[in-house]
Structure formats: C-alpha cells, structure tokens
Amino acid sequence: MNYLLLIYANEADLMGLSETALQKVVSEYADFTKSIVQAGNFKAADRLKPVSSASTVRVRNGKTMITDGPFAETREQLGGYYLIEAKNLDEATAIAARIPGAQFGSIEVRPVWQMT
C-alpha cells in the first residue's frame, strides 16, 4: 500500500534555528531518506518552500480566484512530504516516526487511493 507522509511543523520555529542546528536537521533528513531508499519503501519526497510563497486557487462559477497564502491558517504548516510503500499502517507509522520532523512537528499518514 502507498502512504503519503505529510510533514507539518511550525515554520517560525524552524526559521529561528541556528545554522548548526539547521545543518543537523538537514543531515538527519539525508540519512533518513537514504535508509528508506535502501529498505525499498521510498517512492518520492520533496521539501516545500515556506507558506509565505503559497497561493490558493479556487474556481467558482467559471471564475478563477487566486488568493495569497495557504488554504487554512494553522499553527503548524505543511513543509514537505514522503510518498512511501509500506505493507500496512503499522509499518507506515513506524517509518513516519523516524522522520526527523516528527521530533518537533507532526506527521499525517494518509493512505493513497489505489486507482484500478
């Protein structure tokens, strides 16, 4: 089964990290990614630019509306994701728990709809 692991964290906290602290997080992510590639769970991953760069698009009555910012203002913001393949939810949550961001933010684990 495929799962999308959505990484949420408080951006302001991340921005406040020192250069060395940031380097540490980056290298932890590199190690983690390498480990799930080797284990065969990895499908895709990306880090997202901050929500200040986000735009939201809606089409209503045929009219496209573009607004600044994310769809919802929340305490934690979507900062990146991993798409993984896992045999079940227990394996997926165990992998999610190893994402460095789980230490300070939270990871939403969403099964991906299987298109047949």
Added chain:
Amino acid sequence: MSEGAGAAAIEEVFRREAGQVLATLIRLLGDFDLAEEAQQEAFATAVEQWPLHGTPANPRAWLISTGRNKAIDRIRRDILFRTKISGELGALELNTDAAVDAADEEVFGDDRLRLIFTCCHPALNAEAQIALTLREVCGLSTQAVARAFLVGEDTMAQRLVRAKKKIRDAGIPYETPEPSVLEQRIEGVLAVVYGVFTEGYAATVGMRLIDIELCEEAIRLGRLLDTLLPDRAGVMGLLALMLLHDARRASRTSDTGDVVLLESQDRSRWDRREISEGLLLVDRSLSIRGQVSSYAVQAAIAALHVRAEDSSATDWPQIVGLYEVLLRLQPTPVIELNHAVAVSMVDGPARALDLIDSLAARGRVTQYHLLHAARGRLLQKLGRMREAREAYNAALSTTLLEPERRFLAARIAAIQGICEAPVSG
C-alpha cells in the same frame, strides 16, 4: 456426532465460540464483513442441522469450516455474476479443512489476540475501539453495544461500519504488533478493557442490565488476555482490579437503588470467590520484577479495603502510601482526589481539605461532582455545615446519575435540619 442438540445448548455453544470463530474466520478470509456474514451463516446452518444430526464433536472447527465454505460459495457466486477473476479464491481453498482441524489452542489464541490488537488499534478513536471490541471480540449484538453507549442502533451500526472502513482503508494490519511497540500496544488494549469495565461499573446501580453485562465482558476479556499474554504485571493487575471492584457490586446499591458508601456496605454480600482470585492476582502482579503497573497499585488499594473486617479496620496509612506511588505513575486529578480522601482518614479532614482546595485551584478537574461531594463530606466532618451544604449543592448540579443525585439530596436534607435549627447567641 452426539444426540440431537436442544436450542439452549446450541445457544450456549454459540455464546462460548462466537469470538473465536469470528477471529479465525477473519484470518482465513482476510475481511471483517465477509467473516461476520460467514459466521452468521455457519450459526444459521448449525441451528438447522444440529437438532437433527447432533452437535459435532468439535463444534468450533465445524463452525469455522462451515463459515469458510459458505464464504467461498459466496465469493464464487460473486465471481460468476461479475466474471471478475481474482486470486482470492485459490488462496482461500488452500486454507482448507486441514488448516482448521489441525489448528491447536495456540493458533486459535493467536487469532483472538490479532483481532483484539486490531480492534484496539490506536489509529481508531477511543470510542470506536471499545465499540469494535464489544462487537467483534466479545460478540455483543450491535443493539447491545448501542445500549452501552446510550445511542440508537442505527447510529452504532454506522459507527461500526466507519471503524471497519478505517481498518480497511488505512491498512490497519490484522496482526500482533512488532516487539518494539508491543508493550505500548498492550497498554492500549488494557485501557480499552478497563474502559468497558468502567462504562458498566460507573453506572451500575441495578438499573441497567447492560451495565452488569459490560462488567462481565470486561472481566472475561481480562481473563482471556491473562491466558494469551501470561505473566504480565499490567494484565494481572487490571484483572485483579476489576475482580475486586466487581466483588462489591451487589452491596454498592440498596434495594431501592440508592448509593451505599464503602464504609456502610454489607461486607457479607461481597463475592468471596472474586475477592480471593483478585487478591492472588494482585500479589502475582506486584511480584513481577521491573514492571510496576498502575492497575496493580489500584488493585492493591482495593485489596486493602476488602481485606478489612470492617471499615474501621482499614489500613489507611498504607492506602495513603499506595496513592502516593500511584500519583507518581499517573498524576491525574481523580487520583489526587482519592489521595486526599485517604489522607483525611489518617491526618484528619482539615489537611485533606487543603489538598482538595489546591487541586481545585489548579483547575484540572473534569469530574467536578466528585470533587464537590468530597469537599462536602470533609466540611461536614469539620462542622462547617453551611459550606458543606453549598458543596453538596454544587455536586448535585454537576452529576447526571440519578442514584448519585438522590444520595446527595439526602445529605443536603440531613444538613438542612442542622442549619435551620435555631442558633442561640
């Protein structure tokens, strides 16, 4: 095959085997709904055949193979209708009778444990965990589960459907968890079992039959876990705790359905068999090294209450000590409150009142009626009757349980007499 079986005897077999038959069918068929239908069809077939041909020598194996065969027939029909060929059928037929007949207690035990862990999976919400466990593991009807939660049968049926959909969609495994998370997951299972018990016990006032049933189911689950996960402090501690509480059930309410406090309970009505089993389990649980379970500590407190010949013989200093251990393991407001009440029995009501006021000041209490009722009793003991009456009134306004309301109203009425007596000087 034995002689033709009577309806009552068949009912008894179903009651005993329902949980096991379902658990194994879920493993064989890999799907909750399919397994439930198969179980029902197997039972229906048994009701037709057993009175004529007798009960099979191994009713469990018979029910499982019949259920599985019915499911295979169903899948075959579906395939014929939809001409959709899947690998499912082939795999199912490999798990044929040999697999069921050769299965021993260990295999059956593993099936039940798997089902328990699935129903108590932390990815399901707490209420869904309890409802699923009652329905799938205990085999209670949807109607009975609905009664336990005070909701309509349709509402409960929908909740169960949603929970099973989550299991399927999220890929919650039908498996015993990995060793690395096993302890944590067992704690979750124990919380569900205790949730079932307290659901029944909190309201057990001789008014609702379902409450007694819930207590019995929780104890049955506790025993099952003790068999499947032997020598675990938490499992034994929880079972002990439930037994020692349940032993006092008959004496907790008067014939008129009123609350009877521990100190006034008729100790001759306590269930001695449950007590001796509970006491043995407390000792066993506490003797396991390196594992201190908060359930076992609570059970040890209950044990000190039931060991006392009468309420005046209660070993309160030791109870206070155990509450202090418990507060370190589980610092919750309810435990703080109970600790304060125990302190009042050792150091007097004034000191206990300080503890309760400090607890109230921190504003963490959720069950306010308990706090107000405890304050009322302490104030009454201190002779501060007007304040006691206020506290009881506050308790009365925050509890919904009818017998508790009657109990509080009686306390207020008793104080009323004292307060309204003419005061001279």
